[in-house]
Amino acid sequence: MTARNDPPSGGIRSAAASLSALPPDMERMEALQGFQRRSWVLERIAWLGMLGLLLVGLAGGFGGAGWLAGAEATTPDGALRITYSRVQRQQSPTMFRVEALRPDQQGRLELRLGRDLLDGWEVQSLLPQAAESRGDAQGLVLTYRLQGGGAAPVLLLMAQAVAPGIVQASIGTAEGAPVVLRILVWP
Amino acid sequence: MDSVLRGLAIYVILLLLFRVSGRRTLRELTPFDLVLLLIISEATQQALLGNDFSIANAVLVIITLLLCDIGLSLLKQRSQRASMLLEGVPTLLVAHGRPLPGRLEHARLDEQDVLSAARELRGLERMEQIRFAVLETDGQITIVPEREPLAPPIRAGTQAATPPPR
Numbered sequence: 001m002t003a004r005n006d007p008p009s010g011g012i013r014s015a016a017a018s019l020s021a022l023p024p025d026m027e028r029m030e031a032l033q034g035f036q037r038r039s040w041v042l043e044r045i046a047w048l049g050m051l052g053l054l055l056v057g058l059a060g061g062f063g064g065a066g067w068l069a070g071a072e073a074t075t076p077d078g079a080l081r082i083t084y085s086r087v088q089r090q091q092s093p094t095m096f097r098v099e100a101l102r103p104d105q106q107g108r109l110e111l112r113l114g115r116d117l118l119d120g121w122e123v124q125s126l127l128p129q130a131a132e133s134r135g136d137a138q139g140l141v142l143t144y145r146l147q148g149g150g151a152a153p154v155l156l157l158m159a160q161a162v163a164p165g166i167v168q169a170s171i172g173t174a175e176g177a178p179v180v181l182r183i184l185v186w187p
Numbered sequence: 188m189d190s191v192l193r194g195l196a197i198y199v200i201l202l203l204l205f206r207v208s209g210r211r212t213l214r215e216l217t218p219f220d221l222v223l224l225l226i227i228s229e230a231t232q233q234a235l236l237g238n239d240f241s242i243a244n245a246v247l248v249i250i251t252l253l254l255c256d257i258g259l260s261l262l263k264q265r266s267q268r269a270s271m272l273l274e275g276v277p278t279l280l281v282a283h284g285r286p287l288p289g290r291l292e293h294a295r296l297d298e299q300d301v302l303s304a305a306r307e308l309r310g311l312e313r314m315e316q317i318r319f320a321v322l323e324t325d326g327q328i329t330i331v332p333e334r335e336p337l338a339p340p341i342r343a344g345t346q347a348a349t350p351p352p353r
Binding site for chain 2: 029030036039
């Protein structure tokens with residue numbers, strides 16, 4: 001560090017000589033150069049830190065697209081597969097994609113959104129619209145009549161996280177055990 | 188409470204980011220720098236206000252930012268250490284006509300920047316005419332000439348001052 005502050009060869013003696021003959025005000029300023037050098041080192045470290053944050057952002061560490069953010073979970077009974085973002089941002093819309101893997105013979109599905117999801121997220125839309133809905137102690141049960149045509153029918157839940165932190169969201173069917181998603185929400 | 192916390196967080200984050208990005212960052216204010224500043228302010232505004240565009244929220248955020256600024260200025264006034272941490276210290280770049288290359292490099296400057304400041308501020312043409320060049324904490328380069336300062340340079344579109352009639 002100190003060596004880099006010196007001028008290149010040829011100018012060393014003259015620059016050193018010029019620094020040795022300073023008026024008192026400049027001498028006082030020179031006395032603080034140790035602090036300035038440490039500041040420059042810290043600056044460079046901070047730049048690397050900013051670059052690191054940028055790379056984490058590109059990888060999805062702050063939500064949005066990126067392999068760190070994307071996640072998939074299946075309910076214990078295998079009835080639903082949920083694709084969601086495990087890293088989200090407060091007040092930023094996000095989508096939970098729910099695939100109904102095992103609707104009953106009539107294409108009927110009872111989807112339960114847990115209370116933790118309803119408390120932690122502001123639901124903006126749910127497509128397609130449920131045929132029926134009812135609330136109970138564990139959350140909201142939405143009844144669908146699905147027509148998959150061979151493929152697993154898909155439900156799209158748009159919501160935005162209300163508060164930052166590591167927040168849980170439970171999604172499942174009315175009868176089966178839900179899958180509990182643990183989601184990091186950045187402020 | 189949310190607005191105050193947002194204001195505090197944004198103030199601290201901006202302070203840190205601008206502190207570590209170096210004192211010369213956005214100092215020149217070229218047209219591109221101006222656009223960059225506007226983009227930064229726009230991005231900041233969204234984070235500050237969220238979805239609440241009410242006057243009450245705006246007033247709360249503004250008060251938070253102003254109080255942060257007043258608080259920091261009082262802190263800097265009372266503590267030299269805090270002042271150094273928050274603003275840095277002036278740095279000698281040229282001594283008796285000799286540039287100090289390591290310092291110039293660390294400050295992301297070169298001799299041309301110093302000469303440019305010397306021309307603009309003091310009408311000096313050569314490095315040897317500069318006694319001291321100092322990078323101030325606000326990012327400005329000040330020049331102390333070796334000899335008596337020359338008359339300020341005549342800018343295009345202005346007339347040179349004529350001596351009073353005897």
